[in-house]
Amino acid sequence: MNIGTLLIHNAGTVDAATGALSTPVFQASTFDQSVSFKAEGAGVEREFDYARSGNPTRKALEHTIAALEGGTNGYAFSSGIAAVSSVLGILSTGDHIVAAEDIYGGSYRIINTFFKRWGLESTAVDASNLDDIKRAITPKTKALFLETPSNPLLKITDLNAACAIAREAGLISIVDNTFMTPYLQRPIENGADIVIHSATKFLGGHSDVLAGLAVTRTEALGREVYRVQNGFGAVLGPWDSWLTLRGVKTxxxxxxxxxxxxxxxxxxxxxxxxxxxxxxxxxxxxxxxxxxxxxxxxxxxxxxxxxxxxxxxxxxxxxxxxxxxxxxxxxxxxxxxxxxxxxxxxxxxxxxxxxxxxxxxxxxxxxxxxxxxxxxxxxxxxxxx
Ligand SMILES: Cc1ncc(COP(=O)(O)O)c(C=O)c1O
The missing domain is CATH 3.90.1150.10 (Aspartate Aminotransferase, domain 1)
Structure with missing residues (x-):
């Protein structure tokens, strides 16, 4: 399907239980598990147990963004910066990342303050210059963090080439796709491993919701991001998931x-x-x-x-x-x-x-x-x- 069709006919379009053309807002923090304690229900496990781990409205949005970006797994966070920090949370003390020097200021701040304090080193590069990226990679480098067009001077990084450099060096390539959205650019097709959004921006689209999203190229990376999402708990609430789903349609x-x-x-x-x-x-x-x-x-x-x-x-x-x-x-x-x-x-x-x-x-x-x-x-x- 083309992206315009996918924006409408995505996981959040029709409610399986009722046929409603809008995913219901499941305003629930917990889900009854009693069936699994009954003799006739032995072995039955409900899909949802607690809303930090999963909520049906959030899941619809997570499936939607994964489909739109062409990845395997999607995750929704309480803000764009929560998505950035949760994705960076899959890295460890002693790791090093190479980041474009003109990424969103808030991403720059957490990389150079919190993550630095916890022992994640970083080098800022002019990512429009592929040699700069190559030169900054060390044996400890685990990830390449890009944003193209960049913020606020709209410098361009060649995604195919930069992601190929990352792949060759065994790095995870992470692309903040907020400015473009999957309607205009799909970094996974260019080799990116993880795509991030501040859905507060074009995806939400109406200046009325704060939200962040992440999509992984593989299930394995998805499991790692999920561990941080569930562990740190910076999840998107059901109402804000619904508002974002509605924004995506237009x-x-x-x-x-x-x-x-x-x-x-x-x-x-x-x-x-x-x-x-x-x-x-x-x-x-x-x-x-x-x-x-x-x-x-x-x-x-x-x-x-x-x-x-x-x-x-x-x-x-x-x-x-x-x-x-x-x-x-x-x-x-x-x-x-x-x-x-x-x-x-x-x-x-x-x-x-x-x-x-x-x-x-x-x-x-x-x-x-x-x-x-x-x-x-x-x-x-x-x-x-
Ligand atoms: C490119 C980009 N990434 C991430 C963020 C952070 O998103 P949020 O404000 O939703 O936390 C922003 C916010 O301005 C942004 O412009």
Whole structure:
């Protein structure tokens, strides 16, 4: 089935017991086991016993994301960062990971604080440069952590090549696919072993749920992730699983329109006199566009731009009437974020500047408003007083 069909006809579409076209919200923390204590029920084991270990609504979402990403097993967590930390939880003290240097700031923070404290070493690399990845691998390296397009400058990593390097070195390759979603990019097809999502973003799609997902290429890796999910317990609740399932059904329609708008805005911003640079893989001439086009079906709905001065950036954020100046992305409403104060505030300033995350950088996630209205609003917000 094509992905658009799969988004609708997935594990969460029809309730097996009632035929309902929406998976029920099983708001239950525990499940009766008495049948297994009765003589006639000896040997009978119910599928669910306790909601941390499994819940039917969560399971529907977990099956859905596994099918969408083309993996064997899916897991749903209480946030994207819970998915990241639970996946990294399959590694051990003394292990080393190679991570792209411009991953989501919160992922950078847990790798460089909590996991470091527990003895997981890491090296940050420019993952758009395959030689950098190769050079960083040591005998202790166990995993490669990627995000492409990267956050917030949308640098591209060649997934086929990077995952092949990882495989050859015996590493688990982990890809945060939040910006693309399985509608636009399916990293397991490019060789990734584990795919992660902040489903808070495009999959949920309505800025009303915090959720994380992970999908594994194999059952064996799935069992390892499950051990951490059940052990750490950062599971997604039934309501939030349901909201995410509902969001997934409209992903294609939303993202198709949102990325069209993103391209129009990126093209207009490129011509604006107060704009220094625009970062969007849909723009002709964008670095590594051919690599992105070969591995993704579209450029997505996140773009970044730099104004010429910090004042212009701050004025834009204060003056825009249609974009919410807010953390997050992927909702139906356009969001303008200021990475130095928001998603990347936890990265030391010097390191941020080295990465190009300056005080003039604004990240836009386009929503479902009409593109012409957004363009008019952005022009007004960029205009001099
Ligand atoms: C690419 C990416 N990965 C992970 C996360 C973390 O997700 P959450 O905020 O749902 O914990 C985010 C959040 O902004 C993100 O943008």
């Amino acid at each position: 992903l294609k329609a939303r993202l198709a329109m949102q990325q069209k708008t993103a391209l129009s805005i990126a093209q207009r911003l490129q011509q604006h006199k107060n704009v220094e640079a625009v970062y969007y893989p849909g723009l002709e001439g964008f670095t590594s566009k051919p690599v992105h086009d070969a591995q993704a079906r579209g450029a997505g709905a996140v773009l970044s731009f730099k104004t010429k001065t910090t004042e212009q950036a701050l004025r834009f954020l204060g003056k825009t009437r249609l974009a919410a100046a807010a953390v997050s992305l992927g909702g139906v409403e356009t969001i303008a974020s200021y990475p130095v104060r928001m998603s990347h505030a936890s990265i030391p300033k010097q390191e941020r500047e080295r990465l190009g995350i300056t005080d003039t950088l604004i990240r836009i996630s386009t929503g479902l408003e009409d593109a012409e209205d957004l363009i008019a609003d952005f022009e007004a917000a960029l205009a001099e007083e």
